[in-house]
Amino acid sequence: MATNAAFAEIATLAGDPARAGMLHALMDGRALTASELAGAASITPQTASGHLSKLAAGGLLVVEKQGRHRYHRLASPAVARMLESIMQVAADQVSRRKPVVTGPRDRALRAARTCYDHLAGHLGVSLADSLIANKQIELTSDAGIVTARGVSLFDKLGIDYATRKPSSRARMLCRPCLDWSERRPHLAGALGAALCAHCLKSGWIRRIDGTRAVSVTTKGRGAFRDLFGIETV
Amino acid sequence: MATNAAFAEIATLAGDPARAGMLHALMDGRALTASELAGAASITPQTASGHLSKLAAGGLLVVEKQGRHRYHRLASPAVARMLESIMQVAADQVSRRKPVVTGPRDRALRAARTCYDHLAGHLGVSLADSLIANKQIELTSDAGIVTARGVSLFDKLGIDYATRKPSSRARMLCRPCLDWSERRPHLAGALGAALCAHCLKSGWIRRIDGTRAVSVTTKGRGAFRDLFGIETV
DNA sequence: CCGATGTTACGGTGACGGCCGAAGCGTAGC
DNA sequence: GCTACGCTTCGGCCGTCACCGTAACATCGG
Numbered sequence: 290m291a292t293n294a295a296f297a298e299i300a301t302l303a304g305d306p307a308r309a310g311m312l313h314a315l316m317d318g319r320a321l322t323a324s325e326l327a328g329a330a331s332i333t334p335q336t337a338s339g340h341l342s343k344l345a346a347g348g349l350l351v352v353e354k355q356g357r358h359r360y361h362r363l364a365s366p367a368v369a370r371m372l373e374s375i376m377q378v379a380a381d382q383v384s385r386r387k388p389v390v391t392g393p394r395d396r397a398l399r400a401a402r403t404c405y406d407h408l409a410g411h412l413g414v415s416l417a418d419s420l421i422a423n424k425q426i427e428l429t430s431d432a433g434i435v436t437a438r439g440v441s442l443f444d445k446l447g448i449d450y451a452t453r454k455p456s457s458r459a460r461m462l463c464r465p466c467l468d469w470s471e472r473r474p475h476l477a478g479a480l481g482a483a484l485c486a487h488c489l490k491s492g493w494i495r496r497i498d499g500t501r502a503v504s505v506t507t508k509g510r511g512a513f514r515d516l517f518g519i520e521t522v
Numbered sequence: 523m524a525t526n527a528a529f530a531e532i533a534t535l536a537g538d539p540a541r542a543g544m545l546h547a548l549m550d551g552r553a554l555t556a557s558e559l560a561g562a563a564s565i566t567p568q569t570a571s572g573h574l575s576k577l578a579a580g581g582l583l584v585v586e587k588q589g590r591h592r593y594h595r596l597a598s599p600a601v602a603r604m605l606e607s608i609m610q611v612a613a614d615q616v617s618r619r620k621p622v623v624t625g626p627r628d629r630a631l632r633a634a635r636t637c638y639d640h641l642a643g644h645l646g647v648s649l650a651d652s653l654i655a656n657k658q659i660e661l662t663s664d665a666g667i668v669t670a671r672g673v674s675l676f677d678k679l680g681i682d683y684a685t686r687k688p689s690s691r692a693r694m695l696c697r698p699c700l701d702w703s704e705r706r707p708h709l710a711g712a713l714g715a716a717l718c719a720h721c722l723k724s725g726w727i728r729r730i731d732g733t734r735a736v737s738v739t740t741k742g743r744g745a746f747r748d749l750f751g752i753e754t755v
Numbered sequence: 756c757c758g759a760t761g762t763t764a765c766g767g768t769g770a771c772g773g774c775c776g777a778a779g780c781g782t783a784g785c
Numbered sequence: 786g787c788t789a790c791g792c793t794t795c796g797g798c799c800g801t802c803a804c805c806g807t808a809a810c811a812t813c814g815g
Contacts, residue, residue: 295612297542302609304534305803310526323762336804338763347613356697357761357812367700371611374604379528381600382581432665432697432711466567469525478665538773556792569774571793590782590791 302347303375307332308340312349312363312372317403317501320353322324324376331492369405373466380469397502399470400522401494404501407466407481408488412505412513412521414471419517428474433463435480443480446516448487535580536608540565541573545582545596545605550636550734553586553593602638606699613702620641630735632703633755637734640699640714641721643745645738645754647704650715652750659696661707666696668713676713679749681720 303309310330315321321329327337341361344350349368353360362369363369401412408416420426425439435443464478476484488494496502505513505521513519535541543563560570574594577583582601586593596602618755634645641649653659658672668676697711709717721727726742729735737755738746738754746752 292609292612293543294539295615296546296609297537297539299608299612299615300533301537302544304530306527306530309530313526313529318805324760332803333805334762335764335806339803342763349611359762363612365611367607367610367614370605374600374607375532376525376529377580377600378598378604379525379532381598382528382532426730431668434665434667455543478544479662489692518710540773565773566775567792568776568794572773575793592792 299347299349299371302344302349303372304414305340306330307336308344311337311340311344311361314501315350315361315363315497316364316372316405318361318369318405322358322360326361339488342403363405366405373404376469377467380467380472395470397497397504401503401505402501403485403496403503404466404468404475404477407475407477407485407495408503409466409468409475410470410502412503412519413475414468414473415515415519416517417465417476419476419519420476426476426480428463428465433465433476433478435463443483443497446487448480448483532580532582532604535577535582536605538573539563540569541577544570544573544577547734548583548594548596549605550604550729551596551602551638553595555591559594564627568672584594594609599638606637607701610700613700615703628703630730630737631733632705634736634738635734636718636729636736637699637701637708637710640708640710641727641736642699642701642708643735644701644735645727645752646708647701647706649746649750650698650707650709652752653709659709659713661709662694666698666700666709666711668696676716679720680711681716699734 303312307330311326314326314329318333322488324334326341327334330337332340341350341352345352345361349362350361351364359503363372399410401408401410403409404413404441407413417426417428420439421428423438424436426433426435429500463476463480465474466477466481467473468475475481488509489496491508491512492506493512494503494505497504510521513521536545540563544559547559547562556570556574557567559574560567563570563573565573572582574585578585578594581597582709584597585595586595596605632643634641634643636642636704637646640646650661653660653672656671657669658675659666659668696709696713698707699710699714700706701708708714721742722729724741724745725739726745727736727738730737746754
């Protein structure tokens with residue numbers, strides 16, 4: 290079967306430690322240069338270049354030329370979802386072997402980070418918990434919906450959660466995404482992306498240098514407390 | 523980062539052609555013996571044995587001893603979803619290069635097959651289309667819901683689509699799954715699994731020997747025509 | 756035009772891993 | 786017990802691929 294070979298090819302591309310590191314670094318949805326990715330994967334630029342051409346040839350990345358820089362980005366949300374799903378399975382195995390190894394440098398990542406286009410980490414899970422507790426969304430392991438209460442909340446915040454809305458406004462769709470550090474679902478999908486964008490735009494959170502981690506601003510601390518009852522550290 | 527190594531390990535496990543073939547064969551959710559899997563991957567039993575121990579050690583498979591047979595099965599729905607998501611990315615690349623290569627022996631698979639625990643192929647997509655057209659479900663690329671009309675339909679059929687139902691019966695949750703052969707979403711999640719189980723239990727479809735393909739019975743042909751307006755060949 | 760920077764191409768080296776043949780172990784049936 | 790069968794382990798062969806050094810190629814700034 291031809292699909293079988295293609296499957297193995299894609300998985301092999303993701304299977305190399307160096308390439309995995311680069312894909313991991315691109316999971317925040319931004320575009321990075323070959324040198325930045327080389328640093329992220331701890332390899333030389335020329336080795337990274339080879340990997341990147343393979344990833345691009347395999348359709349996992351798209352490349353954007355801009356002067357003497359070449360920006361690399363995940364090719365599609367489908368690729369991001371694939372990486373997420375692999376991380377979930379990997380997280381299962383890790384936690385099964387070791388109780389939990391909280392790296393000191395991972396603290397920021399575990400506290401709050403972006404996951405392609407939405408929020409993850411303790412902050413992401415807390416937000417989802419708050420929305421569920423206040424009956425603004427409902428989540429199962431497979432799917433999620435926004436309730437009428439949720440619709441009014443997001444309207445009030447001015448969050449445009451859908452380009453084309455389904456038939457009923459009370460039935461906005463969203464998607465759960467298992468958090469690899471918290472091991473509980475956070476909010477993904479179109480609504481998760483819109484919420485994350487709103488947090489960034491409003492200055493509630495800020496990206497930390499070149500990582501996926503984000504920090505909560507003073508303004509954000511107040512907003513999360515007032516709107517969602519979340520105390521951020 | 524430790525998670526990075528674990529990620530690469532999982533992806534590498536899925537990346538070998540032989541292992542990919544075995545995982546592919548296990549995608550229907552059943553448990554197969556080492557010999558059957560060796561045949562599916564076209565390798566000798568001793569080679570298969572090595573692969574299977576690695577897959578089990580990596581947590582992708584669980585093994586069940588039964589006499590002198592050892593049955594291998596996907597470890598969890600999360601693993602199945604991971605494989606699905608890789609197939610989706612792989613399908614994108616395949617179709618991008620070649621117009622579409624319909625293997626003669628794949629005909630049955632493309633017509634109707636199981637995808638871990640739900641229906642896929644032309645039949646699966648047609649079912650989803652019918653449910654959408656009749657406003658019994660709504661699907662986006664991320665999520666889906668069952669409408670009130672859908673609830674009454676599944677109640678009438680006696681399909682128990684959820685163990686614990688969410689607050690409102692009119693808002694049952696389901697999940698879309700991009701079909702790799704049809705390239706359009708079909709119905710997955712708890713509802714998809716329940717619907718597939720009902721089709722099997724009612725004798726509407728039957729598994730074809732040891733493959734993922736299913737055939738529509740005469741009884742099923744009538745049921746699909748009457749209930750969903752689908753003409754099966 | 757010239758150096759600096761970012762990126763790609765090539766060749767050689769080393770190691771990891773898949774593959775099979777042969778042999779060892781456990782279970783089932785006679 | 787003995788034989789048949791399924792499965793696993795071991796040993797050695799071989800191909801593949803990641804890696805880096807060196808070098809060539811583009812682009813930007815001066």
